[in-house]
Amino acid sequence: MRRPTTARTALRAAAATLALSLTLAACSGGGGSDDPTTPASEDTAAASTDAPEEAPTPTAEDIAALEAVTVDGAPGAQPTVTLGATPFSVTAAVARVLDEGTGEEIADGDLVDLHSLWIKGLDGSQLSSTWESSTPEQIVVSEASLAPVLTDILVGGKVGTRFVFAVPSGEDESSLAVAEVVSKRPGRADGTAVAPADGLPTVTLADNGAPSIETVAGDPPAALTVQPLIEGAGPAVTAGQTVLVHYTGWLWDGTQFDSSWERSTPYPVENIGQGQVIAGWNEGLVGQKVGSQVLLVVPPDKGYGAEGSGETIPPDSTLVFVVDILAAS
Structure with missing residues (x-):
């Protein structure tokens, strides 16, 4: 004892x-x-x-x-x-x-x-x-x-x-x-690796699961891109659930602007599908399985649009996220 x-x-x-x-x-x-x-x-x-x-x-x-x-x-x-x-x-x-x-x-x-x-x-x-x-x-x-x-x-x-x-x-x-x-x-995505489509940033994982990316040349996709990188074995996320995620976000040029990994604390997204997050998250995470890792390429109209956000995300920015879906309830 x-x-x-x-x-x-x-x-x-x-x-x-x-x-x-x-x-x-x-x-x-x-x-x-x-x-x-x-x-x-x-x-x-x-x-x-x-x-x-x-x-x-x-x-x-x-x-x-x-x-x-x-x-x-x-x-x-x-x-x-x-x-x-x-x-x-x-x-x-x-x-x-x-x-x-x-x-x-x-x-x-x-x-x-x-x-x-x-x-x-x-x-x-x-x-x-x-x-x-x-x-x-x-x-x-x-x-x-x-x-x-x-x-x-x-x-x-x-x-x-x-x-x-x-x-x-x-x-x-x-x-x-x-x-x-x-x-x-595991406090990270855990499942079967999925080969991503060509033309997307390449994702590399640290020993603890924290992602980094290598950018690609050329213009970003004009539409929201949802690319599973690891497919988990859990249930699919449904609209209205609270989803616990680890994530890192970058501009299309590879400039990182945020990461839950650096705080060692996952983020709970309430009411996914209509949550208080950008449209790219609400649309891109619903339907993905718990345990999965998803690459999101978010065009401006699904992100922060013509206004941007503060000094870190300029207007009309395309954003890149790698999101590990840890749990959903």
Whole structure:
């Protein structure tokens, strides 16, 4: 049985948003657009390079408070949680393993499905439960997207791991979650390679799956081009789903303007087909299979048109995206 872990580095965002994954780094412009293909503002880019603040270390009282929490119930079902005392409060993020699990080992970069039950520390009341909605949460196991106390547990852990996690959620308030890893899948496209058509940029993948491109001479296609590069074995994406993707975007000349890979955090596109993304994404991703990697060549009328976007995407730009479809629900 593993003991409560302490944070090695800073918590990169507030975990009290009632999700085990920290705030996804949205690639939105200064105007507040939800479009994941909009480059980050200069202020946001500058802030991302700042050294993280040192994370607070749990005290002996924090660890004791978590140890006093009782979790009952069989693995695979929603647990019953009894707080040792109310109000339950901790001064720093702290976690401990309840069950090691017996499934596949989890590696850095894996995408895992997990159920979670969140409890309000003030009075022990339930805040949310994915068991009740029958929809596990999907997170990428990465130090860039998770609190270190969670990567301490998950990296090298196994499918079936059940753990309890507590975090301050406000002044003199804390929240607590019990979570269980249900399954895992690669945090990148995984399937059968597809030979692309001639005349398109050539895609090369780094060891972690991050793409780069080699441009081609000549004018870009006038119409939206949707070229699968890897065909996954999952179900086809349907309109209205939330699609979790990794992506990189370039101008036709090969100038990169954005990449979720550099943030180590996939992007969730809600209501695909009519989502708050450019038309090239809404039209190009519906019908593609989960697990696939797709090359999109987006003409101006399916992208940012005559206005462009900020200083990074000029007017009338043709855009190139490589999109890994990790999950859809």
